[in-house]
Amino acid sequence: MSQTRHTMPVAAAGRDYDAHGTMIPKDYDALLLASFGGPEGQDDVIPFLRNVTRGRGIPDERLEEVATHYRANGGVSPINEQNRALKAAIEAELDRRGLRLPVYWGNRNWAPYVPDALEQIHADGHRRVLTVTTSAYSCYSSCRQYREDMGMAMQKTGLEGTLDLDKARQYFNHPGFVEPFVEGLRADLASLREELGETAPIHVLFSTHSIPNSDAAAAGPRQLAAELRQDDAEVGEREGADVYSAQHLDVARHILAGVPEAQDLDWSLVYQSRSGPPSVPWLEPDINDRMEQLAGPDATGTQPAGFIVVPLGFVSDHMEVVWDLDTEARQTADELGVGFRRTPTPGTHPAFVAGLVDIVEERLGRRPGRAAVGCFEAWADVCRPDCCAKVMRDGSVRPTTSAVDAEVRGLAEHAAGAADGQG
Ligand SMILES: CC1=C(CCC(=O)O)c2cc3nc(cc4[nH]c(cc5[nH]c(cc1n2)c(C)c5CCC(=O)O)c(CCC(=O)O)c4C)C(CCC(=O)O)=C3C
Numbered sequence: 219m220s221q222t223r224h225t226m227p228v229a230a231a232g233r234d235y236d237a238h239g240t241m242i243p244k245d246y247d248a249l250l251l252a253s254f255g256g257p258e259g260q261d262d263v264i265p266f267l268r269n270v271t272r273g274r275g276i277p278d279e280r281l282e283e284v285a286t287h288y289r290a291n292g293g294v295s296p297i298n299e300q301n302r303a304l305k306a307a308i309e310a311e312l313d314r315r316g317l318r319l320p321v322y323w324g325n326r327n328w329a330p331y332v333p334d335a336l337e338q339i340h341a342d343g344h345r346r347v348l349t350v351t352t353s354a355y356s357c358y359s360s361c362r363q364y365r366e367d368m369g370m371a372m373q374k375t376g377l378e379g380t381l382d383l384d385k386a387r388q389y390f391n392h393p394g395f396v397e398p399f400v401e402g403l404r405a406d407l408a409s410l411r412e413e414l415g416e417t418a419p420i421h422v423l424f425s426t427h428s429i430p431n432s433d434a435a436a437a438g439p440r441q442l443a444a445e446l447r448q449d450d451a452e453v454g455e456r457e458g459a460d461v462y463s464a465q466h467l468d469v470a471r472h473i474l475a476g477v478p479e480a481q482d483l484d485w486s487l488v489y490q491s492r493s494g495p496p497s498v499p500w501l502e503p504d505i506n507d508r509m510e511q512l513a514g515p516d517a518t519g520t521q522p523a524g525f526i527v528v529p530l531g532f533v534s535d536h537m538e539v540v541w542d543l544d545t546e547a548r549q550t551a552d553e554l555g556v557g558f559r560r561t562p563t564p565g566t567h568p569a570f571v572a573g574l575v576d577i578v579e580e581r582l583g584r585r586p587g588r589a590a591v592g593c594f595e596a597w598a599d600v601c602r603p604d605c606c607a608k609v610m611r612d613g614s615v616r617p618t619t620s621a622v623d624a625e626v627r628g629l630a631e632h633a634a635g636a637a638d639g640q641g
């Protein structure tokens with residue numbers, strides 16, 4: 219099922235977006251590919267991890283533990299090379315469509331940094347920038363934190379009022395993002411059946427990044443998501459209590475629906491890569507715990523003979539994928555004596571690259587309709603002012619690029635009393 223809205227947005231007084239958060243088209247003159255960033259050598263590892271965890275009280279033991287994942291790979295995260303490849307693929311697709319839009323690259327946590335990219339964009343004479351991130355879903359880490367870093371970069375560079383900096387919508391339910399997972403599940407199911415036999419029970423684990431329960435709550439209750447739908451009849455049947463897990467459940471079901479051979483398989487949504495003190499609750503079940511529960515010595519019922527991990531929470535095969543899945547989860551499977559496959563992430567899959575460029579064309583006003591699969595509508599271009607807000611230790615809420623400042627300040631005052639040291 220694909221849903222599109224056919225009306226063109228009309229700006230309300232003084233705003234360039236409508237009541238759905240759909241922005242009026244603009245003649246953007248540059249694209250910014252914004253990503254997480256990662257170390258490129260052993261000397262970068264600890265400074266990078268300090269950037270990532272700044273102000274969040276992640277204990278040093280945890281930093282050392284995470285450092286070993288990077289150290290084992292020569293201190294290099296695969297993510298930068300993947301972003302260089304994605305940037306080149308987007309440039310080629312823009313070129314193929316005759317769009318003359320230069321692409322810049324800036325990261326939140328490692329060079330090239332977002333503020334430097336903005337300065338370069340400005341120095342090159344561009345003024346209207348559309349940002350596409352390497353993050354597909356709605357939560358603090360994957361949406362608002364990008365908007366905050368963009369807002370802070372505008373302040374830091376003094377480009378506020380000079381550069382127009384917008385962000386493309388979250389694209390978890392864009393067909394171009396979902397398609398590579400459908401292909402991957404189909405291929406890995408065939409190959410695992412070949413290994414284990416046609417009748418062997420196989421369990422599909424849809425895996426995404428765990429986040430603190432409080433972040434999931436801040437992403438909005440699923441009812442908020444329901445408001446954004448054309449048809450919310452299915453919502454009540456879904457387990458996801460928050461927008462973040464509801465989005466993942468919907469994508470999981472859509473991926474399964476795309477693979478006829480997978481219709482009878484059992485499946486779960488699982489979470490990986492949790493960090494922070496054990497006292498803070500994060501989304502569960504952890505992928506390894508779930509595998510144990512299903513195929514370990516205490517398992518009841520039909521035990522899976524193999525797992526297929528579909529890393530639907532991630533855009534490329536970066537460290538969270540190659541370490542936490544290909545190393546740790548695979549090891550869990552080995553210990554349990556069951557088969558294991560991990561499907562590819564979108565990476566530079568042509569459908570994904572084309573999908574991102576489709577979203578750019580929507581924003582340029584060159585492409586009517588806003589493609590989306592599953593039962594959510596295409597996500598808003600402009601988040602609500604308090605969307606995924608995180609109140610910092612000092613009670614402030616950081617500025618973002620796509621929120622109304624006055625309303626954000628109002629939220630900060632409202633929430634100051636409730637600050638729980640999170641953030
Ligand atoms: C939702 C989400 C995504 C998916 C969306 C997206 O893709 O954006 C994601 C991606 C990534 N997370 C990454 C790396 C890290 N995430 C950390 C820590 C955290 N992630 C969180 C959430 C997410 N993270 C959270 C709530 C924390 C704790 C609080 C904090 O510190 O913010 C830490 C600190 C150490 C630790 O505690 O593990 C590191 C090193 C890399 C780079 C990998 C590479 O280098 O190849 C990538 C793509």
Ligand SMILES: [Fe+2]
Binds near residue numbers: 427
């Ligand atoms: Fe992370």
